[in-house]
Amino acid sequence: RHTPLSADLGLPGVHKFTAIGLLDGKPFDRFDTDNPRKTPTTSWARQHLTTEYLDKGTQSRLSKQQWFGVNLGVVMTRMGHSASDGDVHVLQWLHGCYGETNPSEERLRFVRGVDKYAYDGDDLMSFDYVTLRWSAATEAAKPIADKWNGVTVLTEYTNGYLRDDQRELRERAIVPDVYVFARKTRGPILTLVCMASGFSTNTPAMTLMRNGRVLSTDDGLEVFDILPNNDDTFQRRIAVDILQSDKGNFTCSVLEEDTGYHATKHWRLEDRKTLRAVAWSNTDLLWPYCCFRQWCFVHCCFVPVVVVCIIRKRRTGQIANQTDLVHTIDCYCILFSAT
Incomplete structure (x- = not known):
């Protein structure tokens, strides 16, 4: 979850830019303006995430911090807001996927992806992994969606990024x-x-x-x-x-x-x-x-x-008469929201 704010509130624990990795809704790493490094926050993440992985993640989030700093201003302008209005605005980005596998398959099977933006808590725009098109949730976001839809390489990259990369992460879990x-x-x-x-x-x-x-x-x-x-x-x-x-x-x-x-x-x-x-x-x-x-x-x-x-x-403590068990594992993947 990446969350840039339009102004620094100066409050403990609230940062102008925060990025948090989530798995099953629970944080496992963190990056913010006070600690600008991708840092594991759980014991399993500290054990399984390599230094190379964390270094790449740090560089990626530093780039995103800069990108969101610029583009939050662009969205504010399109929404009729400015830094001088005295309000604090926030841009959020949710980007993740659902996948599944079974013993007969060596690789993870992509089920569906999620890629969407929100502004001040309201939907802004989202990517459809079936049509490979961006759609705007507001009139102000339509020019952005149209521009991104006009860049074929960008839409193909967005789709392929979730489908094909980072399958080795499952082995780390x-x-x-x-x-x-x-x-x-x-x-x-x-x-x-x-x-x-x-x-x-x-x-x-x-x-x-x-x-x-x-x-x-x-x-x-x-x-x-x-x-x-x-x-x-x-x-x-x-x-x-x-x-x-x-x-x-x-x-x-x-x-x-x-x-x-x-x-x-x-x-x-x-x-x-x-x-x-x-x-x-x-x-x-x-x-x-x-x-x-x-x-x-x-x-x-x-x-x-x-x-x-x-x-x-x-566990139990008496004598029982029971039967048949069934084995299935059915899991869904949790999103990692980035903004």
Whole structure:
């Protein structure tokens, strides 16, 4: 998210120019006028973002800072505003993409892109990735949209930038994991545990099923609190006690609505050579991935972005009769808004 202001307010934490990288709505790097360097703000970003990547990002944001400083003035003039009117104005740019992949594909598949500008909180103009055209949301922005549509190289670059570049960012991300395993507790009783870890938010919902029926606390299902990991992600688990003779099919399902991540894993005792086993999946795996691309109208700079997803855990304390689990991972990528 890039946000230039028309004037310095002189308030703590409020800068004339700020750029923040977001993944799943959470900041992972920052750049501003007081600290003009792309700086990781989470442990996973500090671990996975290379010095070369950060240096390139710093140069890109320095260029954007200069570009927005000039063009905010241009937009203000078109909107009938001036620096002398005593008001503070802001120009924002949102630029990102949605992508997905599965085990049968080596590369991330582009789903759709987002590229739009706003002025003082209202839509200004946006890019359509189907028609490859800029459209103005206000009369004042029409001359700008017409001018940009007249530059074929610019529209092709805007489209191709999101589709083809920076796929290596997915490998830098922390990928959520879901596990299902059983352990001996007492006598003929096993504790079946579904554990999810690596989520960027603390909102995942988990369910455990036996033969398609969702287990509840009435079945002895135990739900544990969400806990933080040491990499700025979260984990959670649920568990239930079952008999060693239980031949049911168990399914653990994890859903994180904030990111669209959905994973389902199966477990069945007779398929396990040992009592402690990690569950397997039986469906395509879709990983959320956000790639963000940024270009300057003049400089054509870009800033790569990284991706992360999250999951949870829980547990139980009674003997349950449940079945079948389904495994799917379904993620959507979060935008990196730049202005």
